[in-house]
Amino acid sequence: MNVPFDIIILLFVVMCAIAAITVRDLLSAVMILGAYSFFMCLMWAQLGAVDVAFTEASVSAGIGTILLVAAVLKTTRRTKD
Template sequence: MILPFDLIIQIFVVICAVAAITVKDLLSAVMILGAYSFFMCLMWAQMGAVDVAFTEASVSAGIGTILCIAAIMKTTRRTKD
């Protein structure tokens, strides 16, 4: 584990999480959540959990984002908060 690389990824993850819940557009929030999932996958890969990183990148960042986009296309993307 390389210490500065680790810290940079963790700061990116926190920034993505804050941006995903504060942005005023639901489609943008879901896109930022996909970026959050990929940063989390990178963190797990350099922590040694390669199987979990593969599963996260395919299942959570792929299928989860597609499910969210399908739900938003069927409902609405406007929000107040």
């Protein structure tokens, strides 16, 4: 178990999560959510769950980001609130 690596990855995960819900631009929020998924993927791999990490990388960071981008393009790019 590599504790400094764990702490750094956890820090990035929390930073990405906070940034994704505070940023105004919806397309930026989707991109930050993709980055969040990749950090989660790194953390799953570090914890030894390689299959979960693979699923996280392909489903959440891959096709999930594409679907959200397609959804954002159908609405306005900036939030009102």
